[in-house]
Amino acid sequence: MGRQPCCDKVGLKRGPWTIEEDHKLMSFILNNGIQCWRMVPKLAGLLRCGKSCRLRWINYLRPDLKRGALSEVEENQIIQLHSRLGNRWSKIASHFPGRTDNEIKNHWNTRIKKRLKQLGLDPVTHKPMEEKDEVSEKNDTVPDLASSKQQEESNGERGDTLDTVQEKQTGGEMTSHEASTDDLLNEMLGGSSDLELGLLMNQQTKTSSNTYSPSFSLEDSLNPSMGESSSLQDDCLQQWVDCTVDSLLLWDSLNHLEQELFFLENSH
DNA sequence: AATAGAAGCAACCGCTGCCGA
DNA sequence: ATCGGCAGCGGTTGCTTCTAT
Numbered sequence: 001m002g003r004q005p006c007c008d009k010v011g012l013k014r015g016p017w018t019i020e021e022d023h024k025l026m027s028f029i030l031n032n033g034i035q036c037w038r039m040v041p042k043l044a045g046l047l048r049c050g051k052s053c054r055l056r057w058i059n060y061l062r063p064d065l066k067r068g069a070l071s072e073v074e075e076n077q078i079i080q081l082h083s084r085l086g087n088r089w090s091k092i093a094s095h096f097p098g099r100t101d102n103e104i105k106n107h108w109n110t111r112i113k114k115r116l117k118q119l120g121l122d123p124v125t126h127k128p129m130e131e132k133d134e135v136s137e138k139n140d141t142v143p144d145l146a147s148s149k150q151q152e153e154s155n156g157e158r159g160d161t162l163d164t165v166q167e168k169q170t171g172g173e174m175t176s177h178e179a180s181t182d183d184l185l186n187e188m189l190g191g192s193s194d195l196e197l198g199l200l201m202n203q204q205t206k207t208s209s210n211t212y213s214p215s216f217s218l219e220d221s222l223n224p225s226m227g228e229s230s231s232l233q234d235d236c237l238q239q240w241v242d243c244t245v246d247s248l249l250l251w252d253s254l255n256h257l258e259q260e261l262f263f264l265e266n267s268h
Numbered sequence: 269a270a271t272a273g274a275a276g277c278a279a280c281c282g283c284t285g286c287c288g289a
Numbered sequence: 290a291t292c293g294g295c296a297g298c299g300g301t302t303g304c305t306t307c308t309a310t
Contacts, residue, residue, distance in 0.1 A: 016278070037296070055279065055297075090298060100297085102278075105299075110276055 013039050013047040017056055021046055025053055066098025078104060079112060083126040100209055116125045 028044035037050035046053065070078070074096060081092045091099035095105065113123040122129050
């Protein structure tokens with residue numbers, strides 16, 4: 001007896017989400033919270049599988065999402081984290097509030113990999129290319145998960161924050177490939193320590209004016225204490241959902257305007 | 269202006285691990 | 290101890306947009 005598929009794929013919609021679908025999903029989750037993703041599409045009136053809804057919510061609709069391109073500081077911190085954690089994107093993303101694992105993974109694959117290669121570093125091992133070629137020519141697509149896992153275990157709990165990991169590492173020895181990227185980053189940042197980098201990062205994420213940051217957290221939105229829904233609360237919630245969907249549209253328009261402005265500025 | 273190729277990104281697929289029965 | 294259901298994760302795909310010719 002095979003395992004039941006996560007959803008009945010017949011008749012389900014796939015591909016890009018429409019504004020209307022976004023609106024339905026967001027309204028449903030903000031009004032009811034998330035108990036079981038499998039039930040969400042049925043209850044929300046969507047012709048999507050639960051998995052698809054979950055992904056859409058996590059990667060695009062979540063109220064606490066930070067929008068806009070990753071800064072160079074964030075990028076540098078991703079490189080540091082990757083040298084320690086390997087391709088564990090969700091772990092890396094957990095150090096960047098408002099950023100998704102998918103976003104970081106895509107950014108890594110499209111930008112950072114190239115940047116490291118240009119700097120002569122292997123994006124998998126974080127070692128200089130030549131050195132890596134000598135060590136293992138065959139393993140170049142396989143991330144060094146075993147070593148990163150070992151390393152992580154030696155760091156204690158999986159849930160260690162960057163700061164605690166760094167604290168432990170500054171006191172102890174550093175592996176050679178960590179040293180490569182860390183040295184490089186220190187050089188790029190004019191000798192900033194990990195701690196300084198972390199502070200910079202925090203500052204940057206707090207002060208960035210270019211990000212979408214509602215004063216309303218997911219926890220707040222899903223808090224059962226809010227569930228005693230008076231009609232006033234429902235109205236407010238609905239208005240907020242409408243505003244959020246509008247803001248998504250505005251965000252797109254803004255991006256287009258910025259692009260046009262950039263084009264105009266550079267065409268003269 | 270048209271076209272091909274490259275790059276970027278959203279979404280999907282399939283596997284894994286956790287949890288409860 | 291085993292099994293099924295589920296969420297979460299990482300790899301991959303394919304569509305859209307950009308850039309070079």
